[in-house]
Structures are given as C-alpha cells and as structure tokens.
Amino acid sequence: MTFTVTATSLAIVPVPRGWLDWVFLGCWLSVAASAASVHLPGGVGRRWAFAASLSAGFWSGAVIALAGSRLDLLKALPCVLVFFPAASGLGLRARIMAKVVSSWLIAVAMLAAALQFLPVTPGYMPDHLD
Secondary structure (H helix, E strand, C coil), X not given: CHHHHHHHHHHCCCCCHHHHHHHHHHHHHHHHHXXXXXXXXXXXXXXXXXXXXXXXXXXXXHHHHHHCCHHHHHHHHHHHHHHHHHHHHHHCCCHXXXXXXXXXXXXXXXXXXXXXXXXXXXXXXXXXXX
C-alpha cells in the first residue's frame, strides 16, 4: 500500500525536467537496495520494509512523472502483485532462488545506474571497437 500511494501521489506532481538523470539514478539505487535486502540474515523488519516501499514509490512516481504517462502507472501497479507469490515462495524454503535473482537484479541496476553517466560516442567518432 505504501508503494502504491507514494507512486500514485508523486506521478501527478510536476517534477523539474533537470532532475531526470538524478531520478533515474535514485530509482536504480532503490532497486539495488531493495534487492539486496534478501541477503540480510534475519530478513527485514517492518520499519525497513516501510522505508523501502516509500523509497520505491517515490522514485517510481518521479520516473513516471518525468519520462512516462500516467497510464504507465496503471500498467506498473499490477507488477506489485508479484510480491505475494514471492513471499509465499520464501516461506517454502526457496530462498536461494530469491538470492540468485536478486543478485542479478542488483548487477543490472548498478549497470543501468552507471551507464547514464558514461560519455556517449557518436557514430562518426572512433570508439573502443575501432
């Protein structure tokens, strides 16, 4: 509920266009931090879960406000339902699967966060392939 309310609220607020790179960075870092939480030995408590949901909702809403349409929010919200089967899978001792998938997600998130700060080489300039 926290994610849904936060993302919906922020998606309708105007966000300055100059924040686009930082919003994408924050979004990917939030993804990495949330995925890393499955590696905590005791799991996460209610406070951490609330903070992670708030962070994910904030960054998701900001990305949609800047780079998408409000209909994208309606398309993305059903994806939140994936947490219910995932939580039951963790109860069935499928923790190693969750850790492997989250490790890949962390790698992808860090790569996506870093790529936006690399210089782009236009097609008419030599790059590492030449």
